[in-house]
Amino acid sequence: MRASQKRALKKAAKAGISGIGGILGLILKVIGTLLLVFVTTGVIFAVIFVTYIRTNIMGSESLQVVNASDLRLNLNSTIYYKDNVTGEYKELLTLENEENREWVPYSEIPLDLERAVVAIEDQRFYRHHGVDWYRTVGAFVNMFVGMRNTFGGSTLTQQLIKNTTQRDEVTVQRKLTEIFAALEYEKNNSKEDIIEMYLNVVYFGHHQYGIGAASEFYFGKDVSKLTLAEMCSIVGITNNPSIFSPYVSLERNKDRQETILKKMLELGYIDEAKYLEAKSQELHFMPWRESTSSGVTVYSYYVDTLIGDVRSYLMDAMGLTSKLASRYLYYGGLKIYACIDMDIQAKVDAIYQDIEHLPKTTGSQQQLQSACIIENPYNGDIVALCGGVGTEKSAFGLNRASGNLARRPTGSAIKPLSVYGPAMEKGLLTLETTYDDQSDIVLKGTAWYPRNADRAYHDVVTVRYAIEQSLNTIAAQVLDQLTPEYSYSFLTNTLGFTSLEPEDAVYPALALGQFSIGITPREMCSGFTMFANNGVYTKGRTFSKICDSDDNVLYNNYPDSKTVLSDTTAYWMTEAMKDVLTYGSGRTAKLDSMTCAGKTGSTTSNNDRWLVGYTPYYVCAVWTGYDRPETISGASTSPANTMWKRVMEAVHEGLPDKEFLPPSNTYQFPVIGIGSAISYYGRGVAYLPDGSKEILYENLLGAKASGRTVTVKALSVEGYTLLSENRISLTLDRYTGDNVAEFIYVSNVAPVYPTEPDPEPEPQPEPQPEPQPEPQPEPQPEPQPQPQPEPQPQPQPEPQPDPDPTPNPDDDIIILPW
Numbered sequence: 123m124r125a126s127q128k129r130a131l132k133k134a135a136k137a138g139i140s141g142i143g144g145i146l147g148l149i150l151k152v153i154g155t156l157l158l159v160f161v162t163t164g165v166i167f168a169v170i171f172v173t174y175i176r177t178n179i180m181g182s183e184s185l186q187v188v189n190a191s192d193l194r195l196n197l198n199s200t201i202y203y204k205d206n207v208t209g210e211y212k213e214l215l216t217l218e219n220e221e222n223r224e225w226v227p228y229s230e231i232p233l234d235l236e237r238a239v240v241a242i243e244d245q246r247f248y249r250h251h252g253v254d255w256y257r258t259v260g261a262f263v264n265m266f267v268g269m270r271n272t273f274g275g276s277t278l279t280q281q282l283i284k285n286t287t288q289r290d291e292v293t294v295q296r297k298l299t300e301i302f303a304a305l306e307y308e309k310n311n312s313k314e315d316i317i318e319m320y321l322n323v324v325y326f327g328h329h330q331y332g333i334g335a336a337s338e339f340y341f342g343k344d345v346s347k348l349t350l351a352e353m354c355s356i357v358g359i360t361n362n363p364s365i366f367s368p369y370v371s372l373e374r375n376k377d378r379q380e381t382i383l384k385k386m387l388e389l390g391y392i393d394e395a396k397y398l399e400a401k402s403q404e405l406h407f408m409p410w411r412e413s414t415s416s417g418v419t420v421y422s423y424y425v426d427t428l429i430g431d432v433r434s435y436l437m438d439a440m441g442l443t444s445k446l447a448s449r450y451l452y453y454g455g456l457k458i459y460a461c462i463d464m465d466i467q468a469k470v471d472a473i474y475q476d477i478e479h480l481p482k483t484t485g486s487q488q489q490l491q492s493a494c495i496i497e498n499p500y501n502g503d504i505v506a507l508c509g510g511v512g513t514e515k516s517a518f519g520l521n522r523a524s525g526n527l528a529r530r531p532t533g534s535a536i537k538p539l540s541v542y543g544p545a546m547e548k549g550l551l552t553l554e555t556t557y558d559d560q561s562d563i564v565l566k567g568t569a570w571y572p573r574n575a576d577r578a579y580h581d582v583v584t585v586r587y588a589i590e591q592s593l594n595t596i597a598a599q600v601l602d603q604l605t606p607e608y609s610y611s612f613l614t615n616t617l618g619f620t621s622l623e624p625e626d627a628v629y630p631a632l633a634l635g636q637f638s639i640g641i642t643p644r645e646m647c648s649g650f651t652m653f654a655n656n657g658v659y660t661k662g663r664t665f666s667k668i669c670d671s672d673d674n675v676l677y678n679n680y681p682d683s684k685t686v687l688s689d690t691t692a693y694w695m696t697e698a699m700k701d702v703l704t705y706g707s708g709r710t711a712k713l714d715s716m717t718c719a720g721k722t723g724s725t726t727s728n729n730d731r732w733l734v735g736y737t738p739y740y741v742c743a744v745w746t747g748y749d750r751p752e753t754i755s756g757a758s759t760s761p762a763n764t765m766w767k768r769v770m771e772a773v774h775e776g777l778p779d780k781e782f783l784p785p786s787n788t789y790q791f792p793v794i795g796i797g798s799a800i801s802y803y804g805r806g807v808a809y810l811p812d813g814s815k816e817i818l819y820e821n822l823l824g825a826k827a828s829g830r831t832v833t834v835k836a837l838s839v840e841g842y843t844l845l846s847e848n849r850i851s852l853t854l855d856r857y858t859g860d861n862v863a864e865f866i867y868v869s870n871v872a873p874v875y876p877t878e879p880d881p882e883p884e885p886q887p888e889p890q891p892e893p894q895p896e897p898q899p900e901p902q903p904e905p906q907p908q909p910q911p912e913p914q915p916q917p918q919p920e921p922q923p924d925p926d927p928t929p930n931p932d933d934d935i936i937i938l939p940w
Contacts, residue, residue: 197455197671201428203462214460217429217452218419224334225453226345228318234392235333235345235353236317241385242357244278248313252279252304279304282320287441323446326356327363331449340368342408350396351403354382368407376405420517422471423509424462427524428664432458435668435677455671461664463505469772470494473765474508480746481764484756492746492765493522495643495662496773499651499741502660502681504644506773522643522745529621529640530745534592535723535732536635538695539649541597542589544612545604547691549791553586553698556795557596558827565602568629572598575724581826582799589698590706592722594634601633616686617652617659619645635723646734647743653695653719654736656785657687689785696782699735708733711763716774717781722760727753731762735770738780742770799825800854802861804834808842808869818842818867828856834863842867 198218202211240247246254254277276284280300308316326336336356337345348356358378359366368375380401387397421429429451436447450456473479474494483490489511496506509521509528522528545551559580565571572594574580580593588596601609610627613619621641630636644662652659661682668677687695699719703712707722711733720735729751734743746761747754754761802825806818818839826832836848850863 197453199452199454199456199458201425201458201460203460203464206463206465211459214462215421215425224332224338225322226318226332226334228314230346231317231321231333232346232348232353234350235321235348235357237386237389237391238350238354238357238382239278239317239321241389241391242361242382243281245385245389247278250277252306252308253277253301258301276300277304278320279307279316282316282323283307285323285325285443286319286446287443323449324360325363326359327367328369331445340407349400349403350383350392351379351400351405354379354386354400355405358382368405369410379405420514422467423514423521423523424460424467424504424507424664426509426514426518426521427504427507428458428460428462430525431664432456432668435679439677456676457669457671457673459666459668461503461505461666463503466496466773467506470496470506470508470769473768473772474511475513477511479765479768480511481757481759481761483754483761486748486752486755488748488750488752490746490754490761491522491749492744492761493528493643494742494744494765494769495523495647496740496742496769497647497651497660497662498739499654499660499736502648502651502663502683503666504647504662504664505740507644507664520749524642524644526621526642528642528644529637530642530730530747531637531640531725532635532646532732533723533725533730534594534597534635535646535721535734536632536641537589537592537597538653538699538721539617539646540609540613540632540635541601541604542585542698543652543687543691543695544609545600546695546790547687548604548608549793550603551585551600551793551795552790553584553589553694555585555793556582556797556799557585557588557599558796558830559583559588559593559595560827560830561595563595563599565598565629567602567605570598570629571595572630572634581824582796586698586701589721590701592702592707597633598629601629606632612686613649617645617649618661619649621645635725643743643745646732647741650720650734650736650741650743652686653692653699654738654741654782655692656689656783657685657692658683659686690788690790693782693784693788694790703735707760708735708763710759711735711767713737713767713770713774716770716777716779718770719782720766722763724760728755729753731760733760733762733766735766737770737774738782739777740770740773742766742773744769796827797856800828800830800856800861801825802832802834802852802854803863804837805862805864806837806839806842806867807864808867820862826854828854830854836865839867841870843870 198216200216201214203214204210205212244254246256257277280303283300283303311319322332322334324333325331326333326339328339330336330339333345333356336359337343337348340356341348341352355368355375355378358375358381359368361378364370366375366378383392383397383400386392387394392400432451433444433447436442436450437444440447440450442450474492477489480490480492492511494506494508495504497504507523509523510519520527542551559574559582561571561573561579563571574594575592579595580587580591583591583593583596585596585600587593606627606629609632610622613632614622619641621639623638626632626637631638648660648662663679663681666679667675668679669675696719699721700717702708702722703718703720708720711720711722712718716737716739718735718737720733723732723734724730730745730747731754732743732745734741736742744762744766746765757764802823803820804823805820807815808818809815819837821837823834824832831851831853833849833851836844836846836850838844844865845868846864846866848865850865852861852863854861
């Protein structure tokens, strides 16, 4: 081979090696880059995951789980009240549980029973620290790869947490929370504590909670006397009582029992002989009998409400389920100090338990019902409560004073809370601010506009008058200024009302109380405390503290108070609501010997009637209506007014009358509104011949807002004819003062004009008598004739003027058309 060819082959070989190396290098670079991206992504994901765990899991209240030592339910709880004479607390009653239960301490739990639970539920229970990581990883793979929405893999500790809390939703966050809670729980509790807690809180079906109750229910014996076969039969029920209960299916219960026995054998907890003996044992269950979770004890409406309040506290503060909170409440050895005033409650009961105290109504087959609640506005103590008329006949029956089922529309009783109070606080109005009560008002935020209950309109009115007479139109106009959003926020965020729904943030609900469901008397009563207590709102409470059996305070339920209005606003709102009970719709409820204020309410078709009122001592809310809404008819006055007055007269008997104390400064910056009303008149005049005019009438016809146009009609006046138009339109103007419609009339009788008097005649001379001839003597010589005087002409009278001359057109005389 030539040298040149050898050199070419060497060069080609080197180039090939170099090319292969480049490709391998490129592949390695790509792999390295992918690994780097993967590692970086993993680090980022890990950081995000750790951050999420710290912020959403480790730092949350969801990890708080009650310790086993705090939840040994073997002592009855007791309710106490304060004696008004001695000031000491006395026992009101001892609570009885509403379910079958018996707490079994760990020392009395048979070892075989414990091992049966561990074998079927958590085989590595004694080795892990709350979480079985093998099963947990498998559960997550099952979820993400198998696309199943069940996790599984829970240890006894995790199941205990699930059974004692309300966290049972199927989500990744819940599972993560459960994992970390279990790890935290096992730091503070021993394995023995966990076994004791688990077996005493787990559900065994048919309202049986805990192994003690289940042992008695299924086999009629104490736990210590159960055989291994019976233990495994009971333990097998917990997986799904609706499937594995022997009263549902003996066959499935037996299959489950044998599965547990087999597991115990595999794990070395029992030997072959014990296994075969238990497997072959015939089980004798107790005859089936109905079991109920409702106890026979019927408490008062007040105690029912208190139990609900304490249960809610235990659920929130300790993270317990409703069922476990109830068990802790009844059998945790708690000492509960109630806020009830036994004297006041007795007076309320005397009225409400006698159905004859309710006004008679017609038109319905239902019994008219009512609820009443009384609160001390200064500390929030609910001193008395009644959830219905007559005696309570069932345990935890319908309580119309408190709770979700007590929600009813409030009508106008809500206006001080939702409209006038917050609007005055914002400086939008005072009691003397004027509004135009007319039908043609157009609101800015809605096309809706209400009518007044009396179907009339009252022209220019003050806010004081609008509250007194409960004018719907003015409440709507004020809400339009305030906005529904602000009003709704005031009720839900400031006052903390929880009854309202999101769809209640609208004009009809907030202005008129036409809520989608309603508000409870309890919330209404607490809402009015801000008026009685100088702008300080105090949420009602039924208990003041909870202690354990050793008198250690577990919870102090201090008054929940906050200032929501100025004392000036509260004072003027009280002045307006005093008028409601003096001149307005609440006047039939006015107390005879005690200063009082309040607001009435009625809903569509008079289905609900309310009165929420207060004195310097107490606030009282009363609702009346039918359980199935119907029109309340036939009563001469509002049944709510009647019941409120009867209750409050009794409660205040013997108390000295006193006024609501005004604040040091009651001044409010004036808010004019539309200004004062403009008076307008109708006037009739008749013109006289001499140019003057006669006022026939001048009447004040009304008063309306400036700028309003009114039409005035002329009156008919006897003896006169109207010359002008019979209708005149006026646009009222407060500055010109020319707000008179003047009509011109003329008399129907023609006037008689005066004439010139006749001139007096000139004096006439007396006529001369004619000379008489003298007697003739003897013929004498004829005398010479004498000349005779000429006769004098007689004076003629001057011509008299025409008695009805035609007037001279130059004369100053009015020409009229007759």
